[in-house]
Amino acid sequence: MEAPWVVEFYETATGRPVLLDEVESLMTARQQAKFREAISKLELHGRRLDGDYFDTVRGSKAGLVEFRLTLDRVDFRLLFVQQARRTFLMLVAYKEKRGGIPRPMIRTAEQRLKDWRDRHDEN
């Protein structure tokens, strides 16, 4: 059965899945397996997930949202935008540290979003 929500991970123009490469380097194999389960739940429930799964990114003009994951007691974050009504575009992933979202992560997410939209003709 097709999941009701679509979660797309950013790829470069050459088709390199840089974001999922980052996920691979950030996480242990078990965390990767749990990550896959968490994304499957996001595809199933979408924004109906509430509580502490999402947080808006302050200081972002692009409407970035933070998806919060705890995998084997390690906190990870993904920054994404909601593209169409039921489509999320994931842009960056990082391990959470104290002090809020690192500015370089927000910049990278916004650059990737611009690149994606330029290529997919979305404004």
Place this chain on the structure above:
Amino acid sequence: MRIDAWHREMLQRSPEYAQAVAELEADEFQRIADEILALRMEAGLTQTEVARLAKTTQAEVSLLERGEGNPKLATVERVLVALRRAVAREWTGVGVQTVSATHQAWVSVAASSTIGSAAGFVVMNADTNWLGQDSAQRSMQNSADFAVAA
């Protein structure tokens, strides 16, 4: 790229990932966590509402449905019972269109005159796997309350 494509690729090229996926699929705590989230979505409750019903905290509910932390068995039991009550209320109140196989089984048996044992069946169904015999017997007691509440 979508997660399913990545997952298939990882299974091919990473034996560590394949092993972790197999371990996770056999992890009963993770299955309970999945069920807690699915029930909460079905009941249309927030984590805070579930916490209030189960006399625990929102943070504990969050950890439980992520399969994280080291929860007390009694907390797991209270959350499951609270969620099943909420789902049953949802069903009896407005007629839920999409219910899981477990709930369909419960609904079909609960429609008969043996509602107490039917509710017990559902609670035991999860608890005998997760909590063991003693807890399953306690859950039967909870089920009696459940039958009255329903």
